[in-house]
Amino acid sequence: MIRVMLALLAALMALPVAAQDSMPPAPYAYNQLEDPAKEAEAAALMATLRCLKCQSQSIADSDAPMAGDMRHQVRSRILAGESPAEIRSWLIARYGDYVSYEPTVSASTWPLFAAPVLVILIGAGVLLRRLGKRRSDAGDAA
Amino acid sequence: MIAEIGLAALWLAAALAVLQMVSGGFALRSAEGAPNPMAIYARPAAVVQAVLAVLAFLLLLYAFAITDLSIKLVATNSHSIKPMIYKLTGTWGNHEGSMLLWVGVLALSGGLLAAFEKRLPERTMGATLAVQGFVALGFYAFLLLSSNPFERLPVPAVEGVGLNPLLQDIGLAIHPPTLYAGYVGLSVAFSLAMGALLTKEVNPNFARVMRPWVLGAWVLLTFGITAGSYWAYYELGWGGWWFWDPVENASLMPWLAATALMHSVSVLAARDALRTWTIMLGVLAFSMSMLGTFLVRSGVLTSVHAFAVDPERGAFILGLLGLYIGGAFTIFALRAGAVAEGKRFSATSREGALVFNNVMLSAILAIVLLGTLYPLLTEAFDVRVSVGPPYFNPAAAIFAVPMFLVMAVGPLLRWKEDKPARIQFEMLLVAAVLIGAIALVSFFGNFPLLPLLGLGLAAALAVAAILPLKGRKLTRVPVATWGMVLAHFGVAVSLFGMACEGAFTQERLAAVAPGGTEQVGDFAVTLQSVTPVAGPNWTAIEARLAVSQNGGEPVILAPQARNFWSPPQATSESALLTRWNGQLYAVIGNQAEDGRWQIRVWWKPFVTFIWYGGLLIALGGVLAIAGRVKVDVKRRKATAMGDARRADLDALGAAAPVPAE
Numbered sequence: 001m002i003r004v005m006l007a008l009l010a011a012l013m014a015l016p017v018a019a020q021d022s023m024p025p026a027p028y029a030y031n032q033l034e035d036p037a038k039e040a041e042a043a044a045l046m047a048t049l050r051c052l053k054c055q056s057q058s059i060a061d062s063d064a065p066m067a068g069d070m071r072h073q074v075r076s077r078i079l080a081g082e083s084p085a086e087i088r089s090w091l092i093a094r095y096g097d098y099v100s101y102e103p104t105v106s107a108s109t110w111p112l113f114a115a116p117v118l119v120i121l122i123g124a125g126v127l128l129r130r131l132g133k134r135r136s137d138a139g140d141a142a
Numbered sequence: 143m144i145a146e147i148g149l150a151a152l153w154l155a156a157a158l159a160v161l162q163m164v165s166g167g168f169a170l171r172s173a174e175g176a177p178n179p180m181a182i183y184a185r186p187a188a189v190v191q192a193v194l195a196v197l198a199f200l201l202l203l204y205a206f207a208i209t210d211l212s213i214k215l216v217a218t219n220s221h222s223i224k225p226m227i228y229k230l231t232g233t234w235g236n237h238e239g240s241m242l243l244w245v246g247v248l249a250l251s252g253g254l255l256a257a258f259e260k261r262l263p264e265r266t267m268g269a270t271l272a273v274q275g276f277v278a279l280g281f282y283a284f285l286l287l288s289s290n291p292f293e294r295l296p297v298p299a300v301e302g303v304g305l306n307p308l309l310q311d312i313g314l315a316i317h318p319p320t321l322y323a324g325y326v327g328l329s330v331a332f333s334l335a336m337g338a339l340l341t342k343e344v345n346p347n348f349a350r351v352m353r354p355w356v357l358g359a360w361v362l363l364t365f366g367i368t369a370g371s372y373w374a375y376y377e378l379g380w381g382g383w384w385f386w387d388p389v390e391n392a393s394l395m396p397w398l399a400a401t402a403l404m405h406s407v408s409v410l411a412a413r414d415a416l417r418t419w420t421i422m423l424g425v426l427a428f429s430m431s432m433l434g435t436f437l438v439r440s441g442v443l444t445s446v447h448a449f450a451v452d453p454e455r456g457a458f459i460l461g462l463l464g465l466y467i468g469g470a471f472t473i474f475a476l477r478a479g480a481v482a483e484g485k486r487f488s489a490t491s492r493e494g495a496l497v498f499n500n501v502m503l504s505a506i507l508a509i510v511l512l513g514t515l516y517p518l519l520t521e522a523f524d525v526r527v528s529v530g531p532p533y534f535n536p537a538a539a540i541f542a543v544p545m546f547l548v549m550a551v552g553p554l555l556r557w558k559e560d561k562p563a564r565i566q567f568e569m570l571l572v573a574a575v576l577i578g579a580i581a582l583v584s585f586f587g588n589f590p591l592l593p594l595l596g597l598g599l600a601a602a603l604a605v606a607a608i609l610p611l612k613g614r615k616l617t618r619v620p621v622a623t624w625g626m627v628l629a630h631f632g633v634a635v636s637l638f639g640m641a642c643e644g645a646f647t648q649e650r651l652a653a654v655a656p657g658g659t660e661q662v663g664d665f666a667v668t669l670q671s672v673t674p675v676a677g678p679n680w681t682a683i684e685a686r687l688a689v690s691q692n693g694g695e696p697v698i699l700a701p702q703a704r705n706f707w708s709p710p711q712a713t714s715e716s717a718l719l720t721r722w723n724g725q726l727y728a729v730i731g732n733q734a735e736d737g738r739w740q741i742r743v744w745w746k747p748f749v750t751f752i753w754y755g756g757l758l759i760a761l762g763g764v765l766a767i768a769g770r771v772k773v774d775v776k777r778r779k780a781t782a783m784g785d786a787r788r789a790d791l792d793a794l795g796a797a798a799p800v801p802a803e
Contacts, residue, residue, distance in 0.1 A: 030651055030653065030731060030732075030740045030742075031651060031652060031653060032649070032650070032651050032652070043649065047531070048530060048531065048532050050528050050530070055443070056387040056388065056443075057385070058385070058530070060380070061380035061382050061385070062380070063379070063712075063714070063731075096526060097525075097526065097527050097528070098526035098527060098528055099528070100528060101529070101530025101531060101532055101533070102530070102532035102533065103527055103528070103529055103532075103533055108520055108525045108527060109516075109520075109527055111512070111516065112512065112513065112516055112529065112533065115509065115512045116509060116537050116540055119505045119508050119509065119541075120505075120540070123501045123504075123505050123541075126501055127498060127501055130497055131488075131489035131494050131497060131498070
């Protein structure tokens with residue numbers, strides 16, 4: 001009996017989710033903005049936002065309903081005059097850093113930005129060692 | 143019986159790998175010229191092992207072809223009504239099958255090396271085969287202990303689950319096998335590098351043995367990545383061709399290392415320079431192959447936590463990675479000092495340019511490696527970050543731009559030492575083309591920096607690629623040089639395609655009623671009708687789009703939205719209209735409440751050049767191999783003729799005093 005109740009409860013809880021999925025997509029999920037400049041702004045932003053329901057896809061390349069909703073959010077906010085940076089930080093505040101493909105320097109990401117500098121230094125070091133000094137062909141193997 | 147024979151073949155192959163390893167190891171203990179009696183088994187063991195591993199793979203292929211539902215792997219990944227081609231390709235569309243393909247190619251490469259390579263000293267060959275056997279053994283163990291592809295079900299399944307519909311495409315027949323062959327071809331480069339390091343025989347002869355393997359693997363990797371990129375482009379329905387996805391990066395990293403290795407091994411063969419550098423890249427290239435396999439096969443990419451919950455397979459490969467990469471670099475660190483550095487050269491020489499670009503390729507590799515692994519690292523500490531194109535594009539460009547500039551002039555420089563003043567006309571020409579192209583493009587519009595730089599560099603590289611032919615008699619240019627020219631030109635073509643796609647793509651997303659028309663670029667797209675259609679294992683709605691360029695004769699495109707029922711999944715089948723100067727990409731989406739249909743159409747100018755370029759690069763590699771083989775055959779023939787003449791002379795000389803019979 002309890003099991004049946006539980007199953008029923010689970011089914012009831014699942015209902016709103018199912019309803020959400022069958023709802024028509026929000027107007028701007030699959031439609032562009034009229035103004036090409038604003039649409040370009042929105043498209044550039046959408047290409048750098050992660051679809052949270054997919055594996056490694058931006059919201060600009062996904063058919064997931066959630067990606068559609070997020071596209072709608074981005075386009076309607078751009079239309080309302082918000083800047084891409086504002087929208088990005090709004091989404092980050094809501095979903096966390098994970099939603100943005102554009103890492104910013106922070107306590108958890110600084111190695112990503114230190115690395116290219118380090119690689120440049122190491123590369124320069126290797127090149128100087130190999131190519132810097134002109135040495136004779138006689139070969140003083142080091 | 144089939145599954146049992148396959149399993150037995152795998153166990154036997156594993157046993158032979160042990161024999162190959164031990165026997166090859168004995169070769170190291172023999173003095174040169176006095177072969178160790180225990181060392182004679184390595185070659186035959188490698189050959190028979192190859193036969194057995196390939197046999198195991200063919201048996202699994204057969205099991206998939208007849209949909210033997212008593213085998214767990216077939217039941218969970220195949221379906222009796224799937225078209226035959228996808229039954230066959232489905233063999234490697236899953237974890238166990240793809241690992242068996244991996245191991246089969248590994249054994250086959252080892253077998254080919256053992257059977258046909260006679261130029262290396264026996265001690266180096268023994269050491270090489272021992273390393274190859276050691277690597278193979280680890281992966282046999284992985285397959286047999288944690289990923290048995292031949293496992294039976296207690297009760298045969300009534301019907302199979304089916305294959306992921308995204309994989310039911312001809313792309314699955316091409317992309318994974320070529321990529322795997324490339325990955326694993328690098329294992330031979332790795333084994334040769336270790337073998338030469340162990341016997342300290344790092345010299346041009348060794349480089350000539352290694353070169354065809356590196357070139358072959360590199361060609362296959364290039365082709366595999368190109369095919370994979372095009373597959374993702376048309377299959378996923380959004381027109382993206384590269385997203386710096388970890389899986390894509392996993393294939394790019396071995397390619398970057400192999401590209402550096404290929405150039406380095408050529409310098410070693412031609413000039414006896416860059417000995418330790420070549421060995422290091424040989425180790426690095428296969429390490430990246432194994433890392434790629436780990437990333438894709440361990441499930442660590444889906445979620446680090448899922449990996450931590452069921453770590454058996456992942457931990458196994460991680461252990462193998464640690465053992466092989468750690469072991470190889472330890473031996474490298476211990477032995478590298480004993481290998482003389484080779485011939486010296488000045489900074490302004492062809493070797494100098496190659497070294498510069500190898501460092502740049504390694505730097506890009508480091509960036510890609512870090513960007514791929516960093517999110518996994520932070521996720522382990524419950525901090526989730528995403529690293530995507532906004533990071534990879536500029537970070538890679540820091541190193542790619544100087545690399546392309548040096549690549550333009552490098553082939554014009556002489557070996558060993560050169561004066562930049564000698565090629566100042568060429569340098570000025572390349573610089574003029576670069577600046578001219580950038581100025582011209584900026585004149586017509588305001589484009590982002592990277593595509594703009596890409597366009598300029600593409601133009602400059604295209605000119606620079608054919609400059610090495612200047613002043614030479616074209617009929618006398620060696621085939622291998624043609625290969626270089628073609629491959630470098632291919633880089634320019636590919637770069638041009640990428641930059642155009644980035645700068646000039648036009649997109650139109652709209653809800654259209656039947657009869658309605660949308661405009662994208664020069665094309666008017668009219669939705670004529672939407673009809674249901676059915677395939678062997680799917681149903682779909684198909685749109686008929688009449689596409690007319692500048693009011694010309696319309697062409698019909700028929701994109702589909704398919705619903706597969708086993709496993710249930712929806713896919714978008716894009717429809718492409720290819721013109722010489724680009725592609726029109728059309729997708730049909732859902733129906734809106736008011737009865738209109740969502741359509742997505744892109745005009746992507748010169749996007750096809752990305753893959754044409756990739757094919758040119760691969761073709762350049764093929765020419766390089768052909769050229770080397772031709773020279774080799776000629777040399778061998780000349781040596782054989784010389785030997786024959788000498789033998790004749792000896793016979794005559796010896797015959798003179800002693801009358802014949």
